[in-house]
Amino acid sequence: MNFFNNHKKLFGTAALFFIGLTVMVAILPAINNQQHNAPLPGASPLSTDARKGKAIFVANGCVACHTQQVRNVDMDKVWGSRPSLAADYAAIHRTDFWRNTATLMGTERTGPDLTDVGNRQPGKDWNLVHLYNPRAVVKESVMPAYTWLFTVKKEPAKNDVVVNVPAGFMKGADGKIVATKEALYLIAYLQSLKQTPLPDGSSAPAFLYKSGKKTVPGNPDAVPELDGKALFAANCQACHQENGEGLPGAFPPLKGSPVVLGDDLEKYVDIIMNGYDARPEYGAMPSVGTNMSFTENEVAAIINHERTSWGNNGKKVTPDEIKKIIELVKSKAQK
Template sequence: MMDFFDNHNKLFGAAFLLFLVLTVFVALVPAVSNEKNNAPLPGFEPLNDDAAKGKALYVANGCVACHTQQVRNVDMDKMWGKRPGIAADYASNERTDLWRNTATLMGTERTGPDLTSIGTRLPGKEWNLIHLFNPRIVVKESIMPAYPWLFELKKEPSENDVVVIVPGKYTSQEGTWVAKKEALQLVAYLQSLKQTELPGGAMQDFLYKKEIKKELNTDTETKNVNAGPDGSALYATHCQACHQAHGEGLKGAFPALKGSEIVLNENPELMLNIIINGYDARQEFGIMPAVGKNAGLKPDEIAAIMNHERTSWENNAKKVTGEQVKKLMDVINQLPN
């Protein structure tokens, strides 16, 4: 027995053999089993060529170090996705190449927001490009680094160039900033990140739900406090990135909601239509995505957002109810596109 420990060939040979056995049973066998037992969801859409190249840029620029792509099965992760992540969400991912396995970018640290459904929450190309150029333009508190090398300064942009509106205080050079193909590819990847719906519209509840507060009424019986959806929180999740916390938007990029004629209009139909279907009617602003449709917002949630916008930042328009919104949604959905 002592001869075994004294013989380095036998000792290291046995250790290497043990390592191979453990690799097979701890890594390879489970991996093969997972591939066999999991498949992409029926509604899954594979990455197109630009998005695939954007994924490689996402890896190369270290985005995975600060952003996760995993909605955990806890109530606090509801803001990142409609449901907890499941194995099928990652079943379609393949190795980058023979030497690199960067297929699943779940991440380990959430220094920045989770990106599982960023393509639904913030699908607009304009916002994503401005955010990449300098995150502080749209999120003042952001600690994310800027990526100006993904853009080019031109005196005269061509017709095919994608112009990025950069406020004067964020650039000291004269000219117009345009997005390079790498920036557009990275944005294409971010826009592709959307949770696939479960078959048949099935829902999956989050664990550890917050308890609903209760209070005693005059008859000393208990009743649930139903204040409805939090318009401020919904606005922060779906609207604030563009229109800003102060509702003043970003000059030349995203319109202000403070004092907006559309927001203050006594008839809320146009405002509702914009939230549901998006807006592309002004050349001076970027295209607004269909927030309501993309996020699958319910009538009472949309009403909460509208009421927050109609009563904040010195706005004083009349509030709407979830029932009003539902009736208007039925009318809007019947209109021709």
């Protein structure tokens, strides 16, 4: 009983017990993880601008609505090419000595997952318009407009980044919308979010609960025609819009487009795979097809959807002819 009546022995023992448990339960496992988990080969550290952008991402509460974790369920395939691994987060360190806001995996998806957004939506022009007013590019968006990250100038300087905001979303601004350094830092962070490919020979974890594979009636070995509308919605609609009319001053229309309806398939496929810079009339289009590793079947499905929608009446294409053009475009790009 003397032990329980002696506060020095009692609290000293409790402190030692607590410290011992902390070492065994928290510190030693953390050291073990650091020794056995390493970033994937080819993983790129954040640039100085991206690190500043990460701090802005945290300060503005973006982590409350966006996750950065691709779960191993089939429904998450739209967010990345594979489920997330421990190695994806191994190079992330404390923000500083006092703060451990490092791994922004998040817990809620009010907005889309951002694990691979640097590949899904790499275009700076789209990201800046979206940041200034999300409803300019996604009508149903509930994301707030971050207009305080921009300024208005009647005569932008030579090095200013002017944002092509559609007239209906200018909010009475008298002049040009110019991105501040903070906006550019935030975009640099978003563009850095890319899944690192696994080393050659490594197999990615399988997505669970896969839906049954569709087959062609009477020919189970044939590849079924892909849903061009769904592919367009996932990869193209954010800029060119559901109605195919684009956004005046920002992104070109596909409705009645001479590229979409023309006979120059090589140019058409090259734009899908490698992007196109139509400045100053429109923002630059990123290399969507290459970033998303489109196959000839996916490119053909998108082209056929664009050529037969919104009143367009273009000639349909086949995956075989698109495959030849993709190979030609790749060979020219390598020269």
